[in-house]
Amino acid sequence: MTAPRDDLGVGGVAGIGVDAVDVVRFRRVIERRPGIVHRLFTETERAYAERSRDPGPRLAVRFAAKEAVLKALGVGVGAAGFRDVEVTRAENGAPGLALSGRAAALSVGRGVRTWHVSLTHTDTIAVATVVAEGPSVRRGGAAP
Numbered sequence: 622m623t624a625p626r627d628d629l630g631v632g633g634v635a636g637i638g639v640d641a642v643d644v645v646r647f648r649r650v651i652e653r654r655p656g657i658v659h660r661l662f663t664e665t666e667r668a669y670a671e672r673s674r675d676p677g678p679r680l681a682v683r684f685a686a687k688e689a690v691l692k693a694l695g696v697g698v699g700a701a702g703f704r705d706v707e708v709t710r711a712e713n714g715a716p717g718l719a720l721s722g723r724a725a726a727l728s729v730g731r732g733v734r735t736w737h738v739s740l741t742h743t744d745t746i747a748v749a750t751v752v753a754e755g756p757s758v759r760r761g762g763a764a765p
């Protein structure tokens with residue numbers, strides 16, 4: 622959902638977050654405790670990851686995105702459930718974020734209007750960057 626912008630203002634940045642996950646270690650964790658995948662990821666996220674011969678990087682990068690959102694919200698692990706932050710996927714493959722539960726409440730509380738996310742992964746490292754777009758600010762000045 623993208624918030625409308627007025628003619629005088631541009632979207633302000635309400636928060637940014639970044640996180641990197643070691644794919645090799647993450648893969649080991651999920652091999653040892655397969656149940657954790659259900660606790661961390663939504664059904665849609667799991668289904669997309671499982672379409673890959675190696676779901677590890679896709680799951681690791683989605684975990685990184687969830688942690689990056691918590692950073693952007695200025696809270697720590699435990700402040701929201703991991704499945705409260707879902708990485709969605711547009712038809713062209715571009716990722717997005719859908720927040721629910723406590724994560725959504727925190728997001729509303731910080732005045733976030735829309736979220737942006739970018740993901741990258743190799744066989745060994747997964748990185749997610751997020752930007753929380755807040756209320757409009759007047760060009761070169763304070764919030765209206």
Ligand SMILES: CC(C)(COP(=O)(O)OP(=O)(O)OC[C@H]1O[C@@H](n2cnc3c(N)ncnc32)[C@H](O)[C@@H]1OP(=O)(O)O)[C@@H](O)C(=O)NCCC(=O)NCCS
Nearest residue numbers: 678679680682683710713714715716717739740741742743
């Ligand atoms: C987007 C693209 C450049 C990714 O490059 P890559 O080096 O192969 O892979 P990376 O590890 O850096 O990135 C993979 C992630 O990119 C993201 N991604 C895929 N398509 C995307 C798009 N159109 N826009 C933004 N992000 C995209 C996905 O989140 C993907 O991870 P996921 O499959 O786990 O969801 C490549 O998939 C591509 O060329 N896609 C089709 C063309 C396109 O739409 N390009 C947009 C940029 S010009």
